[in-house]
Amino acid sequence: MRHVRALLLALSLLALVVSCGSYVLLGELRATPSTTVEPVEFVVAPGETANDIASRLSAAGLIRQPMLFRILVRWRGLDQQIQAGRYVLSPTMTMSEILMVLQSGKVVDDIQITIPEGLRLEEIATIIAAAGLVSEAEFLEVARDGDRFRDDYFLLNSLPSGATLEGYLFPDTYRFAPSADAETIVRKLLDRFVEQYSTIERSVRVPGVTVHQIVTMASIIQREAVLLSEMPKISAVFWNRLKPQFAPTFGGGLLGADATVQYALGYDPVEGTWWQRELTVEELAIQSPYNTRVTPGLPPGPIAAPGLAALTAAAQPDESSPYLFFVASCERDGSHKFATTIEEFRIYEAEWLACQ
Structure with missing residues (x-):
């Protein structure tokens, strides 16, 4: 009889533990990490495991117990039901609500933009604004503040103080969340520049030049060349013009690139373009540090966004070219x-x- 009472007591205690555990578990499932309604973008990569998703949800402040999330996924047999994509979640959502969203496949549609080679900052700003991301003014305010990014990007070490990011926002096709702000956009373009420039930084053949000088030369090549195959030869022409031994033959160290004059002139309301096709004698003689027909050497900075081919040509001119x-x-x-x-x-x- 004594054994029966002990057994019943043990079962009662076990039931109490299970009941309390279930209550706590249910409470956690219904709990939310925060009362803030600030949306959080969360990206599920293709093939990502429930364990990885749980860890990142926790790091993002979207769930409190990643282990419980993993158990819930397995208990419901949802390991293969979570859809890859970009979602908008909230810290006010429960685990069950988050799981429902991640199964739904109702992803946030990214905005895709393409930035062609050879555009100046103002033209890039127009493309971004037309896509409905941020206004031209918002983008330009950030993109013209190169000092803001200097400490985070070592390739900006040679960027002059107070300079803009002209030439450093890499032309390519990008996808952005609709909520992306100007700094997020600029950093993504800068990240791509760093990624692309790293492919050539160890093979620069021009002695004693900085990254800023390479990017500046590349931007001029981008505007002057039409064929990719001619870029190394056009690069050689411009570098040759800056060599002291060629000063007597060509303008005493003048680069003589019309594209830099176009940049100095700025927007032409008559032609409706930032790049005038026909330049007058007076325009070719304007006083500007960017007018390389009257000011020796490279201009103060890039005049447009060069692509990888132009950057490569600037760093690796055709050394056999005497032109x-x-x-x-x-x-x-x-x-x-x-x-x-x-x-x-x-x-x-x-x-x-x-x-x-």
């Missing part, structure tokens, strides 16, 4: 004719003018 001049070809395929002397240049120039 100092190039003129558009009458083939009209974007190609150029290259010359080493002013006499040869004038012949090619006359040919070009004759075929207009």
Whole structure:
């Protein structure tokens, strides 16, 4: 009889423990980590496990007990039911509610934008604003503050104090959450620049140049070249013009790139473009540190966003090229004719003018 009473007592205690445990478990399932309603974007990667998802949900402040989340997923047999994608969750949601959303596949639609090579900051701002992300003014306020990012990006070490991020926002196709702010957008473009520049930083053939000088030269090449195959040769022309031994032949250290004059002139309301096609004699002589027809050396900074081909050409010019001049070809395929002397240049120039 005594054994029976002990057994009944043990069963009662076990039932009490189970009941309390169930109550606590139910309480945790119904609990929310916070009362804040601030939405949190959460991305589930393809093939990501429930364990990884639980850990990241906890780190994001969306659940309190990652182990309980894992148990809930397995108990409900949902290991394979969570859909990859970008979601908007809230710390006010329960675990069950979060699981329902992650199963639904109702992801947030990203906004895709494409930034072509050779655009200046204002043109990039227009693309971003047209996509419905942030306004042109918001984007430009951040993108023109290079000092804001210097400590986080070592490739900005040679960026002059007070300079903008002109040339450093890499042209590519991107996807952004609709809620992305200007700094998030700028950092993503900067991250891509760092990623791409890292592929060439160990193979720079131009002695004694900084990253800023390479990016500046690349931006000019991007605006002047049409064919990717000609970029290393056009790069050689511009670097040759800056060498002291060629100063007597070409303008005493002048780069002489019309694209830099276009940049200095800015927006033309008549043509409705930032890049005037026809430049007058007066415009070619304007006083500006960006006018490389009157100011020796490289301009103070980039004039546009160069792509990887232009960056590579700036860092690795065609070392076998002795040229100092190039003129558009009458083939009209974007190609150029290259010359080493002013006499040869004038012949090619006359040919070009004759075929207009």
